[in-house]
Amino acid sequence: MHFRIILIFLVTGFAISIQAQPSTSVSFSEPVADLGTIIDNQGPVNHRFIFTNKSSEPVVIDRVEASCGCTSTEWSGDSVTSGGEGFIEVQFDPYNRPGPFEKLTAVYFKGSSESKALTIKGYVKPAAASLAEEFPVKMGALRVRDRFLDLGTITSRKLYSKSFEVYNESSQILVFSDDMGGPSHITVTFESYTLKPGATGKMWVHYDVGAKNDLGYFSEEVTLFTYESEDNRKNFTVTATLLDVPASATPESPRIHFDLTEFDFGTKERGDTVNVVFPVRNQGNSTLRLKKIFGNCDCIEVQPNAQDIPPGESAGIDVRFITNERLGNQEKTITVFTDDPLLPVAILKLKGRLSGSRND
Helix, strand or coil: CCCCEEEEEECCEEEEEECCCCCCCEEECCCEEEEEEEECCCCCEEEEEEEEECCCCCECEEEEEECCCCEEEEECCCCECCCCEEEEEEEECCCCCCEEEEEEEEEEECCCCCEEEEEEEEEEECCCCCHHHHCCEEECCEEECCCEEEEEEECCCCEEEEEEEEEECCCCCEEEEEEEECCCCEEEEECCCEECCCCEEEEEEEEEHHHHCCCEEEEEEEEEEECCCCCCEEEEEEEEEECCCCCCCCCCCCCEEECCCEEEEEEEECCCEEEEEEEEEECCCCCEEEEEEEECCCCEEEEECCCEECCCCEEEEEEEEECCCCCEEEEEEEEEEECCCCCCEEEEEEEEEEECCCCC
């Protein structure tokens, strides 16, 4: 019996299927080589696989096939006598190939159907970016990763704080002012109000959720100042989604139920007003409170019939879609904040098509 290796080349690489494994006349001391962690911009890496001819006849490598263009090979060209050694040199180029890798190489020998599979594997680590690349947004001597300071989703009603790294690319000490512009519920402080040349530091954004006393997604402008002769104003946008998530559900908790969560108004003429009522029922054992309801654009007006819904009772959310200046397919959302611990936020949808002329 002999080896028979089927090489299947795919877009993602190739696979090797070994249908039979007889005793072999060629033995590799290390058919699998772990190259460890490689930095992607430090050039190709090589590994030499050594084999021994255990037969009584010389062996010669016919060809070597690698699994991808990132891998190249060289091998001993002369015949390897009985008991002698030969090699396969595999070179892997890690550039722009981050993450784990496993590359296969098939080795074929002259005068024989026998072949061997070799594997190199490891992990490619991206090269560390320069500080200018890591902090791409320039504001005078100050560099930051982004003008948008995203606080994410905040569920606590307390003061929330998050840090952001900054970098002083100048040759002078950068001094931050404790003055700032923006809403009173947002404050910004610095780990150190002086930042040495070429140094990184942290600024902290503090968001007083209780003082904001609102729910939903917010995008708010703040201005920071430094003691620079030029470009001393640093304008940022603070974004956050505020949720008031109730305590864990109990048998006494309110439970919201919508008989209708999506309404298709079909086709209307632009300028028509679309009115719909979304029924709401409280299937829980305590009063359900509708904390806040709003549409995703100024064209949506919403008004609940009741703010508080007793157990077993129903109410409605009146929605009015003003279609002026709109044309074509429409999909609007209405966000409902409640004190149902299992569904603190619900989304209702209104969709349809508006026809008419753009010159109407």
